[in-house]
Amino acid sequence: MPARGTQGGGFVPPRTLVLIGPMAVGKSAIGQELAKSLALEFVDTDQKIVQKYGSIAEIFAGRGENFFRRIEAKVIADALAAGTHRPVVMSLGGGAVLDAGTAQLLADATVIHLDADLETVRGRILRGSGRPLLAEDPVERWRQLALARGPVYRALADVTLDVRTGTVDVLVRELIALLRQS
Ligand SMILES: Nc1ncnc2c1ncn2[C@@H]1O[C@H](COP(=O)(O)OP(=O)(O)O)[C@@H](O)[C@H]1O
Ligand SMILES: O=C(O)C1=C[C@@H](OP(=O)(O)O)[C@@H](O)[C@H](O)C1
Numbered sequence: 001m002p003a004r005g006t007q008g009g010g011f012v013p014p015r016t017l018v019l020i021g022p023m024a025v026g027k028s029a030i031g032q033e034l035a036k037s038l039a040l041e042f043v044d045t046d047q048k049i050v051q052k053y054g055s056i057a058e059i060f061a062g063r064g065e066n067f068f069r070r071i072e073a074k075v076i077a078d079a080l081a082a083g084t085h086r087p088v089v090m091s092l093g094g095g096a097v098l099d100a101g102t103a104q105l106l107a108d109a110t111v112i113h114l115d116a117d118l119e120t121v122r123g124r125i126l127r128g129s130g131r132p133l134l135a136e137d138p139v140e141r142w143r144q145l146a147l148a149r150g151p152v153y154r155a156l157a158d159v160t161l162d163v164r165t166g167t168v169d170v171l172v173r174e175l176i177a178l179l180r181q182s
């Protein structure tokens with residue numbers, strides 16, 4: 001096993017790498033490992049929100065989804081601005097790209113779309129995950145949201161990674177190979 005930070009083989013991305021895609025496809029898990037492999041800082045924007053405001057379920061219940069979307073857009077804008085001088089790896093929440101301002105800011109980043117299907121995520125979302133939008137009928141909700149948001153993910157993507165099969169480590173290696181070619 002290579003030492004941490006050496007698996008990228010010296011690859012230095014020219015721009016911040018931003019992972020997008022539906023809920024539970026692995027944005028947070030793959031983003032974290034990608035950052036380690038490339039020895040870059042990792043920012044999970046949902047984690048930043050939770051650190052400041054409490055759990056996402058509590059925010060949705062107490063302040064509503066619109067409030068969550070506002071702070072989400074602000075956290076992402078701040079993190080992208082901080083990454084201007086030195087690229088970072090950022091994992092967004094699945095609905096973040098629906099914000100027009102966020103979508104516009106992503107033009108300055110390399111956007112990685114993690115593409116999966118219902119079978120990939122079924123077990124993960126049925127286990128229950130604290131995602132308020134999947135609180136009721138998670139499989140059907142996931143299917144509807146993934147379908148509705150698919151065109152937005154595809155339009156923003158610079159690179160698409162099929163995450164239907166493979167461990168996180170294997171997918172990170174595949175992704176670095178794709179990024180080198182892009
Ligand atoms: N390729 C994978 N193989 C196995 N488990 C995975 C894989 N990618 C993600 N997971 C697991 O699935 C769950 C959801 O992943 P997560 O990274 O939180 O998704 P997202 O951030 O896209 O919602 C986590 O428990 C994570 O460890
Ligand atoms: O798709 C969405 O609207 C959401 C996705 C979640 O993040 P993950 O995609 O990391 O699960 C989280 O931001 C919130 O529950 C809303």
Ligand SMILES: [Mg+2]
Nearest residue numbers: 027028046092
């Ligand atoms: Mg996540």
